[in-house]
Amino acid sequence: MKPILQVRDLITRFYSVDGVVHAINGVTFDLYASETLAVVGESGSGKSVTMMSLVGLIPMPPGKVEGGQALLEKGDGHLDLLSLSDDQLRHVRGGQIGFIFQDPISSLNPTMTIGQQIAESMTEHLGLSQAEARSSTIKLLRNVGIPDAEKRYNAYPHHFSGGMRQRVMIAIAVACEPKIVIADEPTTALDVTVQAQIVDLVKRLQDQMGMAVAWITHDLGVVAGIADRVLVMYGGTVVESARVDDLYEDPHHPYTIGLLKAIPRLDESGNDETEKLTSIEGTPPDLYQELTLCPFAPRCDYVFDRCWQQLPPLIQVDDQHSAACFYDVKRGEPRDDIE
Amino acid sequence: MTTAAPPVDFDQFEEQTWKTRLAYVTRLLLRDRGGTLGFILFILIVLTALLAPVVSPQDPLEQNLRAAKQPPAWEEGGSWEQPLGTDTLGRDMLSRIIYGTRVSLTVGFFGVLIAGTLGMVAGLTAGYLGGRVDSVIMGVVNVFLAIPYLVFVVVVAAILGRNLINVILIFGITDSPIFARVTRGEVLRIRESGYVESATSAGAGTARILFDHILPNLIGPLITLATFEMSAMIFYEAGLSFLGLSVPPSIPSWGNMLQVGRQYLTIYPWIATWPGVAIAITALSFNLLGDWLRDVLDPRLRRSRN
Numbered sequence: 001m002k003p004i005l006q007v008r009d010l011i012t013r014f015y016s017v018d019g020v021v022h023a024i025n026g027v028t029f030d031l032y033a034s035e036t037l038a039v040v041g042e043s044g045s046g047k048s049v050t051m052m053s054l055v056g057l058i059p060m061p062p063g064k065v066e067g068g069q070a071l072l073e074k075g076d077g078h079l080d081l082l083s084l085s086d087d088q089l090r091h092v093r094g095g096q097i098g099f100i101f102q103d104p105i106s107s108l109n110p111t112m113t114i115g116q117q118i119a120e121s122m123t124e125h126l127g128l129s130q131a132e133a134r135s136s137t138i139k140l141l142r143n144v145g146i147p148d149a150e151k152r153y154n155a156y157p158h159h160f161s162g163g164m165r166q167r168v169m170i171a172i173a174v175a176c177e178p179k180i181v182i183a184d185e186p187t188t189a190l191d192v193t194v195q196a197q198i199v200d201l202v203k204r205l206q207d208q209m210g211m212a213v214a215w216i217t218h219d220l221g222v223v224a225g226i227a228d229r230v231l232v233m234y235g236g237t238v239v240e241s242a243r244v245d246d247l248y249e250d251p252h253h254p255y256t257i258g259l260l261k262a263i264p265r266l267d268e269s270g271n272d273e274t275e276k277l278t279s280i281e282g283t284p285p286d287l288y289q290e291l292t293l294c295p296f297a298p299r300c301d302y303v304f305d306r307c308w309q310q311l312p313p314l315i316q317v318d319d320q321h322s323a324a325c326f327y328d329v330k331r332g333e334p335r336d337d338i339e
Numbered sequence: 340m341t342t343a344a345p346p347v348d349f350d351q352f353e354e355q356t357w358k359t360r361l362a363y364v365t366r367l368l369l370r371d372r373g374g375t376l377g378f379i380l381f382i383l384i385v386l387t388a389l390l391a392p393v394v395s396p397q398d399p400l401e402q403n404l405r406a407a408k409q410p411p412a413w414e415e416g417g418s419w420e421q422p423l424g425t426d427t428l429g430r431d432m433l434s435r436i437i438y439g440t441r442v443s444l445t446v447g448f449f450g451v452l453i454a455g456t457l458g459m460v461a462g463l464t465a466g467y468l469g470g471r472v473d474s475v476i477m478g479v480v481n482v483f484l485a486i487p488y489l490v491f492v493v494v495v496a497a498i499l500g501r502n503l504i505n506v507i508l509i510f511g512i513t514d515s516p517i518f519a520r521v522t523r524g525e526v527l528r529i530r531e532s533g534y535v536e537s538a539t540s541a542g543a544g545t546a547r548i549l550f551d552h553i554l555p556n557l558i559g560p561l562i563t564l565a566t567f568e569m570s571a572m573i574f575y576e577a578g579l580s581f582l583g584l585s586v587p588p589s590i591p592s593w594g595n596m597l598q599v600g601r602q603y604l605t606i607y608p609w610i611a612t613w614p615g616v617a618i619a620i621t622a623l624s625f626n627l628l629g630d631w632l633r634d635v636l637d638p639r640l641r642r643s644r645n
Contacts, residue, residue: 057539072446093539093540093542094540094543094544098540099537101540106532107533107537108537109555110534111555120541120543120551121541121542124541124542124547173541175541327492
């Protein structure tokens with residue numbers, strides 16, 4: 001399979017008054033056509049900033065993308081998103097890469113009708129006339145599960161519930177049938193029953209349109225249900241990347257192992273009623289410092305002297321499975337194959 | 340967690356013509372008693388100003404020294420020919436009050452129009468472009484706010500002479516910093532809002548962000564501010580007239596009348612009372628209207644009232 005988006009050594013920093021925030025420190029990953037890639041990690045691990053950096057959505061200044069490549073497949077060749085002008089990027093956003101945000105309540109303009117907000121990007125990117133955009137929008141509204149679409153075209157956001165608004169947001173994201181949709185915790189602000197509907201909706205649209213979805217989340221429960229592959233982020237780096245089954249069954253990075261131990265599981269709690277959920281001690285790394293050692297070292301159970309001296313590179317540990325750790329947790333000893 | 344939206348009758352969106360919009364706004368207006376009162380007074384005041392020659396019983400400039408200082412009709416010595424009495428030169432108070440509406444409203448309306456336009460352009464530019472442009476524009480605005488307003492008016496009036504256009508220009512310029520500040524603040528807030536972020540992520544360009552997303556969300560707070568500023572300008576104009584710095588005495592204005600009346604306050608109290616009442620009612624109506632507009636034009640407040 002050929003990746004449609006290849007991100008290499010992405011570096012993003014924020015020059016704030018208090019100092020330089022090293023938000024993204026060399027992130028590398030691939031996104032394949034029509035797959036779902038879950039990007040997981042705690043707050044501040046760089047999940048969103050990574051995706052925002054690709055299409056110029058981080059506020060600049062203070063933010064600055066300082067290195068790396070983001071090759072978007074285009075025809076036979078590639079387009080490096082990080083070297084595009086603002087105007088070129090504008091056409092990538094919405095046209096080729098769609099976004100779904102976390103909070104559907106504040107993501108819709110209260111003074112524009114639902115329909116106008118969806119039709120806007122169709123006239124912008126597909127060059128449709130107002131009338132064409134209108135009929136496509138109504139079709140799309142129906143497709144995202146909004147009944148009575150003709151009438152609701154003229155409704156305003158405050159007439160809609162949170163779940164309905166998120167459907168509208170999804171409609172905006174897929175309006176131009178982009179190749180990639182980046183879903184930034186789209187279910188966090190919704191209640192559980194609605195979450196499931198939204199997840200199903202995105203899956204269905206993905207099957208229909210054949211787009212790749214990068215699903216940013218901190219909910220590993222959601223990940224298991226939807227993802228093909230998982231990218232685990234920590235301290236602005238990718239610490240582990242694997243197919244979803246491999247990650248759950250055979251995690252290699254101590255951080256991933258810690259995360260998985262912290263999930264309550266119905267199927268395993270029966271044996272031992274006194275079993276407690278574990279948590280990962282300590283706090284996330286201070287990103288005001290440049291990363292010169294493993295960001296997870298202070299919280300790691302397997303830490304040894306090398307971890308304090310060098311930033312571990314992401315190395316392949318299995319087929320389509322890589323981790324950034326000097327320690328081989330399977331064999332119980334430090335790796336000797338890392339330069 | 341999200342709260343479920345109240346059941347909505349989607350038929351009301353089927354066609355959004357000016358008729359349905361008007362019906363909607365009327366419903367909102369009638370629900371607010373203060374707003375209704377303010378609106379009715381506002382309409383009456385505007386009609387009075389527009390139809391002054393038709394509704395005023397006499398020529399406001401016609402002097403009649405034999406009928407000077409005549410009290411209102413219901414008091415001893417009053418006559419229904421001059422229902423609100425006459426001033427020291429025997430001019431009909433009612434007619435002068437009616438014509439005075441014109442000066443006040445003209446100053447309020449055009450003053451706010453100029454101040455609002457200048458302030459909005461400045462605030463929008465500063466807020467949207469940010470950085471150095473923002474620093475320069477807001478620097479100028481702060482300098483303007485630091486000039487003692489009365490001194491400025493006295494100087495300008497002395498140089499350019501006393502007439503209505505100068506008063507309007509002075510008000511328009513001195514009041515524009517307030518509009519600039521409010522606009523800039525709103526633009527900064529809207530620029531960081533989720534919907535601008537999502538529009539940007541959907542590929543909207545600068546023009547679209549400005550005209551579809553920022554401006555419509557800016558209009559509400561600015562209209563509200565404009566109403567309050569209009570009432571403030573009517574106050575200021577009366578104050579200036581009172582000091583003899585606004586329109587010349589030959590033009591009937593509430594401030595001029597107040598100034599004349601002040602000297603006779605203890606003997607002929609009605610001369611100062613009527614312009615005072617007119618100023619108070621006008622300011623009240625604008626403020627009531629402004630309060631209502633603030634509620635109506637903010638979609639969040641509107642929803643909670645529904």
